[in-house]
Amino acid sequence: MQQPFKIPADEIARRIKGIQKEMQAKDIAAALIVQRVDLFYFSGTAQNGNLYIPAEGEPLLLIRKYMPRALGESSVRRIIEIKSVKDLPLRISDVYGKLPGSIGFEFDVMPVREFNFYRQLFPDTDCVDASPLIHKVRMIKSDWEIRQMEKTAELSAETFEYIRNHIRPGYTEMELSGMFEAFARKRGHGAQLRVRDYQTEGYPWHVLSGKSGGMVGVLDSPASGEGTSAAFPCGAGAKKIESNEPVMIDVGWVFNGYHADETRMFAIGKMPEKAMRASEAVIEIHNAVLDKAKPGVSLDELVQFAVGKAETLGYAEQFLGPPGYKVTFIGHGIGVELIETPIIAAGKKDRLEAGMTFALEPKMVFENEFSAGVESVFQVTETGARLISRVPVEIFIC
């Protein structure tokens, strides 16, 4: 039956303490967690409910549906059942004796209409943005979280091995994606990748073969691929994978809520010389960035270093996308969502800290020809980057 997975009580306590510290520093009296992934992160359950976190003291989990499962999943001590969100003010003032002077909401995901509804529930309360605080806490992973990500990485490595053994000329990109996802689900893949931004659709089928890799498009990524139609114009499409062409496969994995995001180059038969050199170059950039990724280095420095390296290797034109359509980042945070803060983007002055986890993805686009890219998940430790990924950092000739 359901995997015996539960976020440990001390882990939940650490997270609550973390956000309370941020709330105290910003003088926010309470946070009301609404979004499902944040709720899972701070309470251990993703049932339908809200988590009320005062700046000091015990949090209160208010569950609409379904109380028995929430009780089994969450280690929050005070859990009560409510019939409607409208009950929140009364239940909160019941427990805490009063309503807070200010409440932080997730302004980065909560729609305007829903916010207006919450605001009228708390007419005398100052409603502010709690999302920066949430991201700041989530950004630093505990050892327990690193272990969860390592489990996901093991399963992802098996999936790459499966692809290596099963890729054949004649499969369409979408067909191959269906095959490796079916394999992955058998091994525990949760099927749904979590992405926070409502305009970004996370999906595990970014299979770009040959010319598909040379297609720019909607994605905030160097290559969009063809997709299945104008309705979903990115990722795998109906193109058949051929022998002797570069195939870039970006696999997203989620296990017990923790993500992996990895990319490797494949070729059936022989990788064309130009693509082989480019694939080797992105691996060289990837490894050089890992060597440099130590606490204290700024995100911008990492990007500039990667761009400089690409220039040195003769790939200034293709690196991060074709001229005019380059993306500004080489990696992104990862954890209970596929894309988390911080983004390793140009201009970002924030510095690496121990406990951060990233998907590092230097990619090149040869417009109308192909993509060459590599992507691994790593953690920042006191002494430098440590790969969480278990997939060999190499080019897969099948």
Added chain:
Amino acid sequence: MQQPFKIPADEIARRIKGIQKEMQAKDIAAALIVQRVDLFYFSGTAQNGNLYIPAEGEPLLLIRKYMPRALGESSVRRIIEIKSVKDLPLRISDVYGKLPGSIGFEFDVMPVREFNFYRQLFPDTDCVDASPLIHKVRMIKSDWEIRQMEKTAELSAETFEYIRNHIRPGYTEMELSGMFEAFARKRGHGAQLRVRDYQTEGYPWHVLSGKSGGMVGVLDSPASGEGTSAAFPCGAGAKKIESNEPVMIDVGWVFNGYHADETRMFAIGKMPEKAMRASEAVIEIHNAVLDKAKPGVSLDELVQFAVGKAETLGYAEQFLGPPGYKVTFIGHGIGVELIETPIIAAGKKDRLEAGMTFALEPKMVFENEFSAGVESVFQVTETGARLISRVPVEIFIC
């Protein structure tokens, strides 16, 4: 390569005219479409950009990325490239000679933070909610749209046939879902179902076998299933499908942006008597509601009729969920999103109109035992309901 699919120009013109009529009635000077599905619906492209629709006259499509694909996909006549969203006010006043007095935004999906950004771009403009207008236009499907949904329904029917032929004892729920999704992608499934509400995750793997069907949970649906972990506690899980148990399989399909959403009961070997009777009862309710679904009938009347029918058949306790956890709806609109307005929910006084399309899903939950349900897609015509679904409305004994 990409399926030669394009929303016809007269279809786009009809939609623009439709929302302009609503805007004029509500005295909204312009709408700014931001969300990707709405953009696809009103412009034909889902590239990264915005569609500006004045209450009268030609719309303006402003594309950030990627112009060549937007030009190929959209029949909007005025399409311009912009570097940043910040360029919107200047480009709009360039084209129309002035900025509008009011702009409608998608308040039901646009996060507070993004809205605040747009609002400061238009400091002298009244920002209002355009989402009810958008839904009102999208609610009524054209003949062209019905044909798209029929194509999707054909492919979905093949998928049910695949399941019927491949379901075996010993597969886990998630394993079976991977198998039929792999088959479906080969036939053109777009893999990503579109759901509007950020708290609702649409997925095509709602496989609930035996006791999994008896599990209440987070979903606003009679049965949640077990899911893969506390992080994603609904849908298919790790339970193995057994012979002689009721298996409820709810398949979501999307093809060229148009959805299907269908449920059938399966059993390997023999359906237990109690589940067989319940499965026959939901089909009886399903067919009776279809007979009653004519223009002019209110949504509430349909629900009350279905509930009355369930009572008559002796299933008051199980219908729409166990006591205390019943949902209030028996169906929902469907089209370019899996769940659209209107919802066939208790208390809704709106009336059926020709051109509406619904997924009708009467379901019962026998808590801790199993679910029995059926779901089909139908359109409302002048003379009554017409099934779009092509899957036989029967119980699949395999």
